Amino acid sequence: MYNIEKIRSYFPVLHQKVYDKPLVYFDSAASSQKPVQVLMAEERLHNDFYGNIHRGSHFMADKATVQFEEVRDKIRDFINAESREEIIFTKGTTESVNLVAFSFCEKFLNEGDEIIVSEMEHHANIVPWQLAAQRKKAKIVKLPFNDLGVLETEKLPSLINKKTKLIAVAHVSNVLGTVNPVSEIIKIAHENNVAVFVDGAQAVQHLSVDVQQMNADFYAFSAHKMYGPNGVGVLYGKKIWLEQMPPYQGGGEMIAEVSFDGTTFNELPWKFEAGTPNITSVISFGAAIDLINETGMQNISEWEYSLLGYATSKLKEIHGIRIYGEAPEKSSVISFNIDGIHSYDLGMLLDKMAIAVRTGHLCADTVMQHFGINGCIRISFGMYNTKAEIDIFIAALNKVRQMF
Amino acid sequence: MTIEEVQQEIIEEFSVYTDWMDKYGYLIELGNELTDLDPKEKTDQNLIKGCQSRVWLIAEMNDGKINFRGESDAIIVKGLVALLLRVVSGRTPKELIENDLHFIDDLGLKQHLSPTRSNGLLAMVKQIRLYAVAYNKIAG
Numbered sequence: 001m002y003n004i005e006k007i008r009s010y011f012p013v014l015h016q017k018v019y020d021k022p023l024v025y026f027d028s029a030a031s032s033q034k035p036v037q038v039l040m041a042e043e044r045l046h047n048d049f050y051g052n053i054h055r056g057s058h059f060m061a062d063k064a065t066v067q068f069e070e071v072r073d074k075i076r077d078f079i080n081a082e083s084r085e086e087i088i089f090t091k092g093t094t095e096s097v098n099l100v101a102f103s104f105c106e107k108f109l110n111e112g113d114e115i116i117v118s119e120m121e122h123h124a125n126i127v128p129w130q131l132a133a134q135r136k137k138a139k140i141v142k143l144p145f146n147d148l149g150v151l152e153t154e155k156l157p158s159l160i161n162k163k164t165k166l167i168a169v170a171h172v173s174n175v176l177g178t179v180n181p182v183s184e185i186i187k188i189a190h191e192n193n194v195a196v197f198v199d200g201a202q203a204v205q206h207l208s209v210d211v212q213q214m215n216a217d218f219y220a221f222s223a224h225k226m227y228g229p230n231g232v233g234v235l236y237g238k239k240i241w242l243e244q245m246p247p248y249q250g251g252g253e254m255i256a257e258v259s260f261d262g263t264t265f266n267e268l269p270w271k272f273e274a275g276t277p278n279i280t281s282v283i284s285f286g287a288a289i290d291l292i293n294e295t296g297m298q299n300i301s302e303w304e305y306s307l308l309g310y311a312t313s314k315l316k317e318i319h320g321i322r323i324y325g326e327a328p329e330k331s332s333v334i335s336f337n338i339d340g341i342h343s344y345d346l347g348m349l350l351d352k353m354a355i356a357v358r359t360g361h362l363c364a365d366t367v368m369q370h371f372g373i374n375g376c377i378r379i380s381f382g383m384y385n386t387k388a389e390i391d392i393f394i395a396a397l398n399k400v401r402q403m404f
Numbered sequence: 405m406t407i408e409e410v411q412q413e414i415i416e417e418f419s420v421y422t423d424w425m426d427k428y429g430y431l432i433e434l435g436n437e438l439t440d441l442d443p444k445e446k447t448d449q450n451l452i453k454g455c456q457s458r459v460w461l462i463a464e465m466n467d468g469k470i471n472f473r474g475e476s477d478a479i480i481v482k483g484l485v486a487l488l489l490r491v492v493s494g495r496t497p498k499e500l501i502e503n504d505l506h507f508i509d510d511l512g513l514k515q516h517l518s519p520t521r522s523n524g525l526l527a528m529v530k531q532i533r534l535y536a537v538a539y540n541k542i543a544g
Binding site: 341345348359404 | 424425428429432456457458477478479480481
């Protein structure tokens with residue numbers, strides 16, 4: 001079954017002490033820890049076969065290229081994309097959004113057009129669209145959520161009109177934990193010839209993602225939130241869109257031929273991968289995907305689901321607790337406040353007890369504004385967390401409460 | 405007492421606390437004791453915004469000395485504000501410019517001043533300096 005001890009053994013960092021106390025890492029939603037497999041993959045690359053990819057014809061370059069492109073195939077399979085041409089490597093989710101916000105909007109967004117953005121988005125899935133709207137004199141329309149943290153999708157048909165070009169929505173909210181009905185949203189959108197960009201940064205590590213079944217036009221996520229390295233992420237885009245979109249960044253790799261009379265561009269996926277990519281991180285990203293596959297996404301989901309349920313029930317016993325996001329379908333983040341205690345103070349004291357949580361606006365100002373708060377605390381679980389850690393956290397929370 | 409002497413006094417007061425939780429307990433106490441600003445004074449102009457906590461700072465020049473008052477919505481930060489005010493309030497601009505505020509670092513609380521923390525405290529320290537420089541210039 002789920003061998004938690006074995007899994008935890010893959011993450012040496014979890015066994016270290018912070019302020020002389022054992023670390024309880026509840027901030028995987030911000031960034032997850034990296035297993036030895038990822039670190040070893042990086043080391044192997046540099047010790048055995050590093051070379052610039054797609055550019056050389058020597059042994060090292062060849063081997064690196066093959067390994068690099070194998071990871072692309074791995075990711076294609078991981079999210080069940082139809083073809084490898086639809087998998088673009090970027091710096092991360094944020095760059096993926098910026099790429100589409102620039103390129104898609106450059107081609108398809110005109111003055112007076114509209115982009116629908118949900119109220120629960122991370123800044124990464126709001127600001128690039130605002131910048132594009134500014135450039136193109138287009139309008140951003142808000143799709144609200146209710147106080148339970150559920151998107152008011154019933155409002156969607158009325159928000160869509162002939163001017164609507166795209167909807168930007170998170171698969172899973174980084175504050176509320178809500179798992180949004182993206183397939184349903186996409187269906188409504190497509191009935192109206194509207195494209196949908198899905199931010200999957202908080203989804204891919206917790207649940208199975210099938211972009212074909214979902215029928216997403218675009219789907220983005222980051223390696224560092226799914227036990228992979230920093231500096232690399234993925235943009236999945238349907239071929240039909242990517243082929244029509246102009247390049248985002250120019251440079252080497254994304255060209256076919258360059259001359260002063262004119263330049264032609266490379267085919268997909270490389271059209272959108274200018275410059276030398278983060279070879280190291282892409283290759284070690286592959287090891288993270290392997291680990292998730294070997295453990296089994298279904299197993300990880302079930303494990304985390306039980307942690308979510310346990311933590312939620314324990315938190316609800318605390319007097320004055322206010323949980324933000326109680327949608328019927330939730331992923332493993334819990335954001336909350338305790339009456340009379342500022343989230344900064346709580347987070348600071350939990351830190352001194354070696355419990356790592358996230359405090360503040362959580363890069364989601366619009367969610368804070370919805371609830372009229374100036375910040376909150378978030379705990380988030382990964383494949384390596386345990387019920388025992390939750391017990392330590394609850395005990396610490398109760399201890400801290402007494403100080404106020 | 406000079407600015408430096410006040411800082412030393414504070415460092416000594418904290419030295420009784422060896423456990424982090426006790427240190428923070430004392431900071432919380434100080435935070436609770438600090439007189440709140442009048443709600444009318446908590447304007448955007450006086451607000452030093454951070455994304456983790458908010459800090460308000462008011463500076464008034466009186467008789468060649470700057471009177472600082474302040475508050476934060478986070479109690480720990482409010483405790484640090486209380487300590488800062490104890491050191492900097494009622495000083496001449498020159499004293500503020502010439503003295504280094506090292507006591508927070510000495511208390512092992514430097515992380516609260518880190519720019520990543522974004523709790524308004526670092527901005528507050530900077531703002532105090534700016535007031536000192538500005539008032540010093542006006543004084544001639």
